[in-house]
Amino acid sequence: MNHDELRFAHDRPIARQQDDLLDRADFAQRLAWAVSSWQNQESLVISLTGSWGSGKSSIKNMTLEQLTNNQGCQVIEFNPWQWAGQEKLSSAFFEEVSRVVQRHDPTEADKELAKVLRRYERRLNAGVNVLNQTAKWAPILLGSALVTTALGTVAEGTAAQMTIWTLSAVSWLGSIAPWLKQGAEWCLRKSNILEQQAKDNELTLSQIRAQLQQLLSDRQQPLLIVLDDLDRLSTEQLKAMFQLVKAHMDFANVVFLLLFQRDTVEQGLERAGFDGADYLEKIIQVPFSVPAISGSQLEEILFSRLNAILDSEPQLQQRFDKTYWAEMFQRGMRPFFGNLRHVYRYASTLAFHCRLLRGTEVAEINAVDLFALECLRIFAPETYAEMPRHKMLLTGSEPYARQNEAQRNRVIEVIDLLVNLAPMPHKPATRRLLKEMFPTLDWVFTNTHYDQPIQLRWLIDSRVCCEKVFDRYYEMSIPAQELPNSLLHEFSRRITEPENFAALLVTFEDNRQSEILQRLLGLVDEFPLEQSATVVQTLLRAGERVGRRMSHTFFSPRERVLRLLRLFLKRHEQESVRSQLVIQAFNALPSLVVAHDLLAADYALRRRGDIGIFDDLGLEQLKSLYIATVRDVADSDPDAFLADEDVASYLNDLNRYSETDNEGRGWVVRHVTSPTRFLQFARAYTSFQSIPTSNGDTRTAYISHSTLEYMMGLTRVSEWVVQLESIPLSGAGLETLALVKVALERHALDATATQE
Structure with missing residues (x-):
């Protein structure tokens, strides 16, 4: 199948033995030999039965191919299903047989046989045709007494009289000329047929049959008449077709090959008033079934x-x-x-x-x-x-x-x-x-x-x-809101390209980033271990740049990165290898936010008595490297450090991990030296809580007074409040100042309650 061209498979039967995939060619060859060797005084009726799609027509085609190659007989294929009316079956059957007999280089005997077959067909069907056509035109023609007389003449006598009366009728009934013109044309055609029938009438039907018998007996090869798709016929057509075969079973050197699904035909014959199985048994002399397919x-x-x-x-x-x-x-x-x-x-x-x-x-x-x-x-x-x-x-x-x-x-x-x-x-x-x-x-x-x-x-x-x-x-497409596999494949391909991976990831909104990273969890086992150092660098870079928004039901992209990194590191059994991979990557691409999360998670596991990602030495090395990097970033550009949305976490880590007591608090005392920096500091320690209301949960911001007291001291905070009240502030500045005032008020209330 061509990659650029869609080709549908078809269920048409094969035509040649070389296309046989089911080892049925031998069966077809034996059937062909049985047909070509038949030379008897009576017809032979063979059936080939099988269910729908079992290969009946394919076997037939291979059989006919074999007969053609061996010139074993003359083949006439007749498909009665193609003829709509029952009255046409007999006429079409003999017409097709006579046509095939004289089709290719006919001998004089072939020509004579075709001629007698046509004569036989006319005699069999003449009465039926006259009755059918008369019934068709009678409602029109009976409108005139003259036409009725003409029909009576046709029934009684010669073709010449009929023609004269018909023409007179058409002339006299000019008012209905369009209909009567068609009737006259039919009558003229029928007059020619009747002239030929008059000649044929010189021989009786029995004499014509005798001529056929003699001509068929003289043939050196049998005629094979193939009747396919019998199981598609209506009840009346089925009855007529089998009656036709039964009526001509005494013709010499004629072999009928009937193809059908047996149960369907038996049921059709029963609807026609016969005992289906018994009726077939009387007609079919040699029944074959399609060989079973293994x-x-x-x-x-x-x-x-x-x-x-x-x-x-x-x-x-x-x-x-x-x-x-x-x-x-x-x-x-x-x-x-x-x-x-x-x-x-x-x-x-x-x-x-x-x-x-x-x-x-x-x-x-x-x-x-x-x-x-x-x-x-x-x-x-x-x-x-x-x-x-x-x-x-x-x-x-x-x-x-x-x-x-x-x-x-x-x-x-x-x-x-x-x-x-x-x-x-x-x-x-x-x-x-x-x-x-x-x-x-x-x-x-x-x-x-x-x-x-x-x-x-x-x-x-x-x-x-x-x-x-x-x-x-079901939609046969990728819904717009879904992540296509091709996109995930692209991320997987870029997992060893830190900058390219992160650049592509940040083109999406936070929730999309989270979904992409979640789906990549299923691909962790396919990330290349031989390039582990680069993979870890990629995830550190991604953690540094992705969004950090989260909710109760939505994990932030940063949390997804951390989980992805931990799963990848666990593919390495030795904790020391994991430690060195992260340390090496951090030295190449420092990511404070990912290092913070890794350290927090590992220490939390150890407090519960669980095994973390890192070995003891590696954990201490990573912690020292992380604290040193935080210290350098904080001291080199305090304004940028305070503007980082994770500054509170870094300051807390300086307090927690540094060998110097309360190093984070000391940094605040040294560097929060202006109203702008104080507002940045206060904003960094702003938290949020959800409060249930009649209209749903309301998200409320607050600053903990205990945190302000620990990190700066409330006296110093109060001094900053007084100073800020005298300075024009923007909307965000005013909101932060208001939260700080509320925190101080809560502290005062708590202190009063404690004293009481």
Whole structure:
């Protein structure tokens, strides 16, 4: 399959033995030999029966190819399904037979046989045609007594009389000329036919049959008449076709090959008033069934089609999980494929949908899930169409849903609903397929629960069981609000490029940054270990530049970076290696904010008795390096340091980690020496709390008076307040000053309450 050209698979029957994939050529050759060797005084009726899509027409085509190559007989193919009316079947049948007999370099005997066949057809169908056409024109022609007389003449006598009366009628009835003109034309044509019939009438039908018998008996090769698609006929057409075959079973050197699905034809004959099975037994002398297709043969063809699709879509190959595919196919998909037509129908539309969702650099879906869903779309379409209504339940993402008995019963009810929408033969496979695609429901059926790393892996692999991915499989596109896999792939590719990674990340809003970093957690195992130093540098740089906004339900991008870094470091078993990687990266690209978070997390783990990321020596080295860097930054540019939104954390760390007691407080005393710097200092220690109200939570800012007292002393703070009250301030300055005043007032109230 060409990468730039979409080609649909088709389910047309093969025409040549060289295209045989199911080892049926030998069967076709033996059938061809049986037909060509038939030389008898009576017809031979052979049936080739099989279910829809089992390959009847392919075997027929290979048989005819063999007969053509060996010149074993003359072949007439007649498809009665192409003829709409029952009354046309007999006429069309003999017309086609006579046409083929004299088609290619006919001998005199062939010409004579064709002539007698046409004569036979006219005699068989003349009465029917007259009655049918008369019934068609009678409502118009009976409007005139003269035309009625003309019809009576036609019924009684010669063609010449009929022509004269017809022309007179048309002339006399000029007021209805348009209709009567058509009637006259029919009568003129019929007069010519009747002239020929008058000659044919010199021979009885039996005499014409005798002529046919003799001509057929003299042939050196049999005539093979192939009747295909009999199971598509209406009840009346089916009855007429089998009656035609039955009526001519005594013709010599004629072989009928009938192709149909047996149960369908038997039911049609029963509707026509026959005992279907018994009636077929009386007509068919040699019944054949299409050889069964082995499961291995069918799978081989299916797999070759799937491999062709994957070869043309390299993006799908990148994350194709062979283990997952094997489980999906063996447990769920295999029963859906019973014949070649199933394979061809499935492969055709699958190729199209793979093209839609292949992405730019990586696939936007999971290929195995797409293969499985396509099974449902083709073979259980009602189940497929119903699934989006239950997206939240199937993906385990319903808000407030608990994994309790009530929810368990609800899941079972929905799965039963989806299964019952599938056709009866596909219900068991549909149930298994749903369970394979949605491990989010394993807690219901096997009491199995999955931790977050596995769920992140599902998300990275774009599994349909993930709520954020599910819609792609139905919308056949990436929703605008979703993260395309190609973007994540680009971040993964830049993980060893610190500046490029950070530059791309900061082009997104904070919530988008957080989502990207969360999704990258599932790709940590793919970050190159051999370039670990560069990867750590990249994450330090990203932590320095990403947003820091967070909420109760939303992790900040900085927190996501920290978790990503910790997960990557844990891929190295030795704590000493982790320590040196971070120290080396920090020396190259200092990131105060990430170092602060790493130290705080490791010391918190140690206080609880847990094992941290670093070894003891490495932790002390990182702490010393971090404090020295904070001190240098703070002293070199106090204004820039105070403007950093994390300055409060750094000052607290100077107090906590420095060998000098209260180094952070000492720095404040030395450098907060102007109203502007005091406002920056106070703003850095501003905190927020949510207060429930009738209209929802209200976010309120405050400054802790105990913090002001510890870091600066309240006496000095009061002096700054007095000084600031005499200076014109902007809106932000006024807000900060107001918070400081409130803090002092709270301190005074607390002091009074303590004294009382």
